[in-house]
Amino acid sequence: MTTHSTAAAFGRQDGRLSVGGVPVDRLAERVGSTPFFAYDRQLLTDRIALLRATLPDQVKLSYAVKANPMPAVVQHLAGLVDGLDVASALEMRTALDTTVPPDRISFAGPGKTDAELRQAIAAGVTIEMESESEAERTGALGRALGVRPRVAVRVNPDFAVKGSGMRLGGGPQQFGVDCERVPALLKDLERADLDFLGFHIFAGSQNLYADSLIEAQRRTVELAVRLAGESPLPVRYLNLGGGFGIPYHDKDVELDLAAVGANLADLVAGPIRAGLPQARIAVELGRYIVGEAGVYVTRVVDRKESRGTTYLVVDGGLHHQLAASGNFGQVIRRNYPIGVAERIDGDPDETVTVVGCLCTPLDLLGKDVSLPRAGAGDLIVLFQAGAYGLTASPTAFLGHPAPAEVLL
Amino acid sequence: MTTHSTAAAFGRQDGRLSVGGVPVDRLAERVGSTPFFAYDRQLLTDRIALLRATLPDQVKLSYAVKANPMPAVVQHLAGLVDGLDVASALEMRTALDTTVPPDRISFAGPGKTDAELRQAIAAGVTIEMESESEAERTGALGRALGVRPRVAVRVNPDFAVKGSGMRLGGGPQQFGVDCERVPALLKDLERADLDFLGFHIFAGSQNLYADSLIEAQRRTVELAVRLAGESPLPVRYLNLGGGFGIPYHDKDVELDLAAVGANLADLVAGPIRAGLPQARIAVELGRYIVGEAGVYVTRVVDRKESRGTTYLVVDGGLHHQLAASGNFGQVIRRNYPIGVAERIDGDPDETVTVVGCLCTPLDLLGKDVSLPRAGAGDLIVLFQAGAYGLTASPTAFLGHPAPAEVLL
Numbered sequence: 001m002t003t004h005s006t007a008a009a010f011g012r013q014d015g016r017l018s019v020g021g022v023p024v025d026r027l028a029e030r031v032g033s034t035p036f037f038a039y040d041r042q043l044l045t046d047r048i049a050l051l052r053a054t055l056p057d058q059v060k061l062s063y064a065v066k067a068n069p070m071p072a073v074v075q076h077l078a079g080l081v082d083g084l085d086v087a088s089a090l091e092m093r094t095a096l097d098t099t100v101p102p103d104r105i106s107f108a109g110p111g112k113t114d115a116e117l118r119q120a121i122a123a124g125v126t127i128e129m130e131s132e133s134e135a136e137r138t139g140a141l142g143r144a145l146g147v148r149p150r151v152a153v154r155v156n157p158d159f160a161v162k163g164s165g166m167r168l169g170g171g172p173q174q175f176g177v178d179c180e181r182v183p184a185l186l187k188d189l190e191r192a193d194l195d196f197l198g199f200h201i202f203a204g205s206q207n208l209y210a211d212s213l214i215e216a217q218r219r220t221v222e223l224a225v226r227l228a229g230e231s232p233l234p235v236r237y238l239n240l241g242g243g244f245g246i247p248y249h250d251k252d253v254e255l256d257l258a259a260v261g262a263n264l265a266d267l268v269a270g271p272i273r274a275g276l277p278q279a280r281i282a283v284e285l286g287r288y289i290v291g292e293a294g295v296y297v298t299r300v301v302d303r304k305e306s307r308g309t310t311y312l313v314v315d316g317g318l319h320h321q322l323a324a325s326g327n328f329g330q331v332i333r334r335n336y337p338i339g340v341a342e343r344i345d346g347d348p349d350e351t352v353t354v355v356g357c358l359c360t361p362l363d364l365l366g367k368d369v370s371l372p373r374a375g376a377g378d379l380i381v382l383f384q385a386g387a388y389g390l391t392a393s394p395t396a397f398l399g400h401p402a403p404a405e406v407l408l
Numbered sequence: 409m410t411t412h413s414t415a416a417a418f419g420r421q422d423g424r425l426s427v428g429g430v431p432v433d434r435l436a437e438r439v440g441s442t443p444f445f446a447y448d449r450q451l452l453t454d455r456i457a458l459l460r461a462t463l464p465d466q467v468k469l470s471y472a473v474k475a476n477p478m479p480a481v482v483q484h485l486a487g488l489v490d491g492l493d494v495a496s497a498l499e500m501r502t503a504l505d506t507t508v509p510p511d512r513i514s515f516a517g518p519g520k521t522d523a524e525l526r527q528a529i530a531a532g533v534t535i536e537m538e539s540e541s542e543a544e545r546t547g548a549l550g551r552a553l554g555v556r557p558r559v560a561v562r563v564n565p566d567f568a569v570k571g572s573g574m575r576l577g578g579g580p581q582q583f584g585v586d587c588e589r590v591p592a593l594l595k596d597l598e599r600a601d602l603d604f605l606g607f608h609i610f611a612g613s614q615n616l617y618a619d620s621l622i623e624a625q626r627r628t629v630e631l632a633v634r635l636a637g638e639s640p641l642p643v644r645y646l647n648l649g650g651g652f653g654i655p656y657h658d659k660d661v662e663l664d665l666a667a668v669g670a671n672l673a674d675l676v677a678g679p680i681r682a683g684l685p686q687a688r689i690a691v692e693l694g695r696y697i698v699g700e701a702g703v704y705v706t707r708v709v710d711r712k713e714s715r716g717t718t719y720l721v722v723d724g725g726l727h728h729q730l731a732a733s734g735n736f737g738q739v740i741r742r743n744y745p746i747g748v749a750e751r752i753d754g755d756p757d758e759t760v761t762v763v764g765c766l767c768t769p770l771d772l773l774g775k776d777v778s779l780p781r782a783g784a785g786d787l788i789v790l791f792q793a794g795a796y797g798l799t800a801s802p803t804a805f806l807g808h809p810a811p812a813e814v815l816l
Contacts, residue, residue: 066806087767090807109765109806110721111763111764112709131721132712173714301520302538303541304540306564307586311582315521327735355582357518357519359516359517361582362736376541391807392805394801396799399474399477399502
């Protein structure tokens with residue numbers, strides 16, 4: 001079995017994997033169908049507690065709903081974090097259905113439509129504006145609605161973050177306003193009827209290297225202080241983004257969260273206190289909060305041999321867990337941690353290749369993995385399925401039923 | 409503007425692209441929202457006519473519903489082709505709702521569940537069995553239902569096809585029964601209560617090279633003849649698969665369909681007449697039939713500059729057209745043909761990068777493309793969107809509304 005740290009974090013009963021105290025095979029009966037996603041409430045709670053214990057109190061926690069917008073997950077996290085970040089009108093509705101006040105909800109994204117902006121203005125959430133023209137539209141829509149929009153400026157920094165899985169800042173970007181143009185925009189905002197709060201500066205996601213994150217956060221704070229110095233309006237908000245990565249593969253390191261926390265404490269005590277004394281500081285995390293708290297469970301339909309390879313064909317596949325198949329933006333496919341639910345810590349008996357039920361060779365969930373022997377009817381578990389799983393997958397591909405999601 | 413052959417195949421009105429005779433900007437009003445997919449009925453009809461004119465009469469045409477399962481598209485094609493191929497119970501229901509008789513519907517896929525097999529047996533469709541154990545299950549379920557299942561054996565050949573976008577045969581595979589094990593399976597089938605029809609042998613998809621397809625079809629027929637010679641049961645069906653590719657990128661060649669058709673005529677007149685005299689021969693095409701008949705239409709929300717790059721941010725993105733973003737199994741991202749609907753043949757004014765509305769750098773629809781000037785409100789058209797578009801994309805990603813699909 002995999003010795004991946006995530007697999008170890010879930011419970012066991014009689015050698016079987018459990019989620020929220022329920023063995024996965026019993027859970028499959030409760031759900032009534034496979035495949036399904038199961039998220040562990042306690043692991044979510046533990047992760048927030050870890051973040052609270054490690055990051056300074058002055059740094060507020062925002063949950064990026066896009067990582068996992070299941071309403072039950074968002075409701076649970078809403079009671080634990082300080083804010084929510086949304087990327088669409090639907091995510092905003094989900095966030096507004098929680099007890100998080102609208103002014104602790106931020107809405108980012110480079111292509112907000114007028115309809116979305118109207119909804120955001122009416123709701124009173126913080127619009128993280130991505131361009132000068134979005135600022136103009138937001139002002140005009142606010143006047144039309146008779147509501148003063150709460151806004152922040154998303155800034156495209158003049159640096160990139162090394163080691164990020166995805167780069168969202170530095171060089172030319174569709175995200176945010178280039179930092180060198182922000183001072184001119186701020187002068188315009190002073191004249192506009194907008195409630196300017198501050199900045200969102202975020203340079204890259206899925207980063208496992210504390211050194212890189214530390215450098216990015218230092219440079220982000222420096223940039224924010226510099227921009228605040230040129231701002232005619234007080235800066236009351238700084239969203240540092242997130243980018244805290246989780247280890248998907250055997251060779252991935254675990255992020256040194258303590259080092260990141262210590263650096264944030266230094267930043268809060270130093271440049272932030274000096275240069276941004278009024279600012280509410282937030283980090284916005286999605287994957288880091290939910291990614292390791294979820295599993296994808298799928299049942300073996302067929303066990304077959306082909307020219308020396310043993311295949312386990314399961315009833316799920318890339319239509320539910322695209323990233324695990326290596327086909328969502330990844331250049332090199334590597335296996336996600338995988339196990340047999342009923343013999344989760346069993347010694348491996350054999351090397352098998354686990355494939356989904358779709359009629360495409362892309363539908364590969366585990367290539368040459370060492371597992372205890374499994375056959376038709378057994379349950380295969382894919383770990384690291386809590387973030388960017390179901391909603392980041394082509395669920396309608398080939399027309400199979402949508403999987404259930406449960407939180408327990 | 410793109411000079412891509414697909415773009416040229418659609419109509420024009422006053423310099424605007426039209427689909428089914430309706431200018432796309434007017435169509436956007438009719439649909440009532442953007443983004444949307446539009447499929448051109450006449451282009452579908454023309455493509456089938458081209459295939460009928462080029463392939464020998466003895467080769468029957470089957471449409472692979474998975475390429476585009478929109479019911480209106482399937483209904484239209486059902487009136488033009490000889491059969492339908494499905495990959496799930498939902499696709500089977502869509503196919504059964506047409507006038508195509510059940511015995512002209514085939515059901516393939518490596519992970520068919522018992523529930524799906526029961527539905528297929530009850531419907532009387534042809535089950536293309538992917539393993540010995542699936543054969544056993546099919547037999548048992550047929551006995552339980554009191555219905556004799558119609559079956560074919562999907563064969564994993566002992567050769568691969570050069571030049572395929574995806575390989576589905578040769579070496580170890582999750583698809584089909586290795587050809588060297590087929591004779592033993594056929595002996596078992598003789599004793600089972602199954603209505604054995606023949607074989608499905610298919611080695612690779614999205615192939616643009618006639619030479620490769622010709623070699624694959626020759627070897628496929630040779631293999632089928634050899635297997636028929638060892639079969640205790642008559643072979644009444646041979647599904648040669650498809651694999652006919654379409655050109656997505658500027659440097660892609662167009663498939664020489666005439667050469668493929670001439671080869672099929674030789675095969676029909678030669679080895680098929682001699683070795684498979686009773687067999688109904690079919691090719692199964694999806695992408696080749698629908699891929700070039702569809703466009704994805706999305707509206708520019710923002711036009712922005714960032715450090716020397718002009719971005720057009722549109723209201724669609726990879727959540728609807730994942731393959732066009734280069735993130736669905738592609739190793740190297742290349743642009744799909746793209747245009748400005750209102751100035752479809754206009755000379756390019758500038759080089760821009762077209763991005764979707766999602767908050768991820770993966771959401772890239774056209775990098776450094778030459779287009780007539782476009783800004784907020786203009787409609788951007790992505791071609792080659794008729795196959796593996798909407799259903800092969802993560803529609804729920806970030807929670808934006810699902811796009812409409814129209815056939816006209």
